[in-house]
Amino acid sequence: MRRRRPSDAPGRPDFTEDWREDAARRDFTINALSADPITGEVHDYFGGLGDLAAGRVRFIGDPEQRIAEDHLRILRFFRFFARFGRGDPDPASYAACVARAKDLMALSRERIAAELLKLLAVPDPIATVEAMLAGGLFGPVLPEIATTDRLVALVASEAAAGIAPDGLRRLAALLPESADVADTIGGRLRLSKAERKRLVLATGATGSSARALAYEIGTELAVDRLLLHGDAEAARAIADWPPPRFPLTGGALIALGLTPGPVVAMTLRAIEQDWVAAGFPGEAALAEMATKAVATAR
Numbered sequence: 001m002r003r004r005r006p007s008d009a010p011g012r013p014d015f016t017e018d019w020r021e022d023a024a025r026r027d028f029t030i031n032a033l034s035a036d037p038i039t040g041e042v043h044d045y046f047g048g049l050g051d052l053a054a055g056r057v058r059f060i061g062d063p064e065q066r067i068a069e070d071h072l073r074i075l076r077f078f079r080f081f082a083r084f085g086r087g088d089p090d091p092a093s094y095a096a097c098v099a100r101a102k103d104l105m106a107l108s109r110e111r112i113a114a115e116l117l118k119l120l121a122v123p124d125p126i127a128t129v130e131a132m133l134a135g136g137l138f139g140p141v142l143p144e145i146a147t148t149d150r151l152v153a154l155v156a157s158e159a160a161a162g163i164a165p166d167g168l169r170r171l172a173a174l175l176p177e178s179a180d181v182a183d184t185i186g187g188r189l190r191l192s193k194a195e196r197k198r199l200v201l202a203t204g205a206t207g208s209s210a211r212a213l214a215y216e217i218g219t220e221l222a223v224d225r226l227l228l229h230g231d232a233e234a235a236r237a238i239a240d241w242p243p244p245r246f247p248l249t250g251g252a253l254i255a256l257g258l259t260p261g262p263v264v265a266m267t268l269r270a271i272e273q274d275w276v277a278a279g280f281p282g283e284a285a286l287a288e289m290a291t292k293a294v295a296t297a298r
Contacts, residue, residue: 020045027066027073028057028080055086063096071103072111074137079119082128089131098135105140112141113189117167125170126152141188144181145174153230160232163239168195169224172202179203202228210234212276215243244280246272248290256294267297 020043023032029048035041042049046060057080059066059073067073074097081089088094104112119125129148132138138145150173158165175182179200186196202224207213210231214222219238226235248271250264258264271293275286 019043024060026060027070027076029060030057030080030084032060052084055084056090057081057085058090058093059096063093064100067096067100067103071100071107072115074100074104075112075115075119078128078132078137079115079122081131082119082122082125085128094131094135097137101135101137102140104137109141109188109190113191116189117171119167120170120174121165121167123165124155126155129174142174142185144176144185148174150174150228154227157227157230157232157235161227161236161239163223163227163235166224168198169202169227172199172224173228175199177203198224201225205229206231206234209277209279210238211241211243211279214238214241215276215280219243246275247283248272248275248286253290253294256290258294258297263297267293 019034023034023043023045026032029046029051031048032044032046033048034043036043050056051058057077059077077089077093077097119128122128126148129151133145133148151170154170154173155165158169172182175185182199182203183196186199191199198221201217201221204217204225206225206229207216210222210226213225216222217225219241223235223239226232226238248268250268253264253267253271254260258267271286271289274289274293275281278285278289
């Protein structure tokens with residue numbers, strides 16, 4: 001059986017029949033495992049099974065050489081450690097990542113963002129992020145990240161609310177609470193428009209009503225903001241709540257006797273605000289609100 005050998009020249013067909021050679025070109029020992037599909041025999045040339053059992057993530061061979069082959073392996077090391085690791089990171093692997101941290105600047109921001117969001121989405125990335133901070137790994141690309149305090153609180157809030165981890169929400173927890181900073185970093189990481197908007201809106205206040213917040217900015221964004229402010233109960237309460245559609249129209253107000261013009265839009269907006277503040281009452285209550293508002297506006 002011929003097996004593709006990772007090549008230093010992307011796009012070039014490169015195969016080998018030597019399984020050990022193929023494994024030697026992988027990044028980590030736990031990624032160099034293979035199995036015979038017929039017999040089920042596991043081939044472990046570099047101690048990957050032992051490393052898995054010990055919760056140890058380490059590079060194959062010279063860590064700096066592995067990193068030189070693909071700088072993204074720095075972030076992959078920490079992502080795999082966040083998922084499989086226990087205790088402290090492998091000293092040699094960690095030291096190499098710290099020494100080569102500036103190599104991250106050579107990567108596309110899209111690759112950095114994708115790997116970082118995967119890392120942050122593991123059940124508990126706190127110890128890993130703290131190790132990255134201690135080693136200066138964020139400095140070259142995200143120097144704004146300086147503490148895990150809000151991340152620690154967010155992880156606890158997600159658990160209390162029973163809401164799944166989310167990498168983008170956790171990135172927001174690592175950043176200063178500033179819409180301008182969030183927008184700058186969203187641009188720097190080449191996030192999509194939707195992701196960038198979400199990162200920015202996560203910085204706002206929660207207001208007095210979780211449902212009103214969800215109506216204003218959307219349920220997903222409201223959940224982000226509530227969890228980031230430590231309100232797990234409110235986040236859980238609206239997590240599956242679909243905000244209603246405001247059913248009143250300007251035509252309905254004109255039919256009630258309101259003169260067409262700018263006053264219609266102003267009155268409609270005032271009614272909508274009252275409707276939201278009242279907790280989205282039904283048609284009868286809304287009709288009463290509209291009748292009173294029209295009478296006042298005429």
